[in-house]
Amino acid sequence: MPKIDTSATPAWRWLACCGVKLLKEKDYLLLGARVWESGNDSLSPLSSPLRVREDRIVAVGPAALEGASEAHRLELPGRVIVPGLIDAHVHLELDPVLRTPAEQLAVPEPDRIAAMEARGRAMLFAGITTARDCGGGRHREHALRARIDAGLVRGPRLLCCGQPLTSPAGHCSFWGAEVSTPDEIARAVARQIEAGSDWIKLMATGGIFTPGSRARDTQFEQTAMQSVVAAAARAGRSVAAHCHGTRGIAAAVRAGARTIEHASFAGEKGFATELDESLMREMAQTGVWVSPTVNAGWGRRIVDEQGEPTDFFLRMSRCLRSQRAQGVRFIASTDAGIPGVAHPDLLDGLVAFAHFAALRPVDALRAATSEAATALGIADRTGSIEAGLSADLLVVESDPLVDLEALRDPEVVVFRGEWLDRSVRGGGPILADAAR
Ligand SMILES: [Zn+2]
The missing domain is CATH 2.30.40.10 (Urease, subunit C, domain 1)
Known part of the structure; x- marks a missing residue:
């Protein structure tokens, strides 16, 4: 050429x-x-x-x-x-090489700031011009956003969530926003808004990354989730709800979250072992967006050493295809920063996403551009x-x-x-x- x-x-x-x-x-x-x-x-x-x-x-x-x-x-x-491209779920402050929260927290501050800048630059250079940061501990990503917007460093347009609201000792509680009462919820939301957050992140269920947390467990009653959505709405913000377990997905959808992160339909036997098609239909009807964080790591788990489809692929593929069949809307996201998922690798995630969810390239590209912009409320930009x-x-x-x-x-x-x-x-x- x-x-x-x-x-x-x-x-x-x-x-x-x-x-x-x-x-x-x-x-x-x-x-x-x-x-x-x-x-x-x-x-x-x-x-x-x-x-x-x-x-x-x-x-x-x-x-x-x-x-x-x-x-x-x-x-x-x-x-x-x-x-x-738009990646609707990243964590700029997380180093994908480190395996545990303790290791993440031990990174010296100057190194972390420099690494966050390098990650932002690498994302932009790989074609990611917008990303939503779905959580960190000290609003460092907000400071990075300011430096990018001022033209001091190169990086994508950032939408920031700040500290994810979680239950006491719950998923990512090490980031400092443990809440249980309505007052605590209101104060934690206010703190994120004051720091300049564009979104509010709620850990509706447990997660994998946090010792002692179980992904399928629901962390809040639906009424508490409604308090989070209401407090966010008063400040003109929407809620991104981290949800693995099926019960947590249902509660977050009914509480009014705008995006459901992961949507793993996890049950007792693991991810995608509690598919609920009537809930999926409800999700399609309410118009909530699913941000399934299909990433490069998923791409490495499609086939086993014998070239046979893995159990993980078969389960997650069925989960995503069922949601599609019921009319659920998807946006592209990677959870970049978690172990093994590097920040610029949205394309590997998109290729895997197309594979798992049986998407045409055009559907995957829309999920990473126009659909993501609509879901994130920035289609006018x-x-x-x-x-x-x-x-x-x-x-x-x-x-x-x-x-x-x-x-x-x-x-x-x-x-x-x-x-x-x-x-x-x-x-x-x-x-x-x-x-x-
Ligand atoms: Zn995440």
Whole structure:
């Protein structure tokens, strides 16, 4: 594939390198590429011009050519442009190499801050232009968000949950937001809002990562979950509910959580051993979103050493397919930061997600773009390629609706109008190192 010709625009490289400072002077017209509109199941055979000015998409299609004589022109023959990706569940402060909460908490603070910056940069460079951070202990991800938004460091747009509300000694209680009474709930929610949280995270059930916690156990009565949702709603926030056990899923859905994280339908015998199709139908009817955190780790568990499907694959696949069959809406998420799940590896998660849930590439891509943006309440900012939205784009060399692998190491990542090609981003090994 020919390289992108920037020779006609001598100011281009300089503008790109200076990035944020010269944001106001950015005005460019992308020509010759096919643009994926998220409502369509396939790419149109025709290329479509796309104009970006400052940090916005100005126009797509013939309208992009109107009054564009001043814009820098970039020829992108044979390329495909898709929206930047969204990972709806990450933990920037967690190091995926460490196995236990005790090890995580022991990381020296300067190292942790540097690692969080490196993770954010690696995510952006891998094409993740937005991520929701689903919990940490000291609102460090909020501080990182501020540095990213100020242009001091590179990283995706972040939506932050802050400290997850949990029961005393419950899942992730080491992050400091144990609650049981309505007063404690109100205070803990207020603390997250004051710290600048965009979402409230509730640990509706136990989890795997916390010693002494059992994933299938419900941590709160439905009335307590309703208190969390109400306190969040008073501040204009929605609730992301971590739910493994089937009872906890039901309570969180009925309490009004907006996204159900994991939705493992766990019972006595483990994950996906208590599927409840009537609950799935109810979930579809209420319009709650499921963020199943299918990640690179799942991708490594599809077949065993003999090449046979694993029990895990068969169970989780059935769980996801049943939800789909009942009309449950999915968004893409990875739980990046948990052991073995590196922050930039959303694409591996998407490929696994398509496999487990029997999704077409276009469905997986929607779950990581337009659907995720809608679920997260940011569809007026990002998630699709429309005039007026943030210029969060990936330029790739083949059609990801045919093969999601086209999204790997995108030729160019555009974030808020800033053009990050491979020469700016560096090569693969840097991504791998930064993932740690
Ligand atoms: Zn998580």
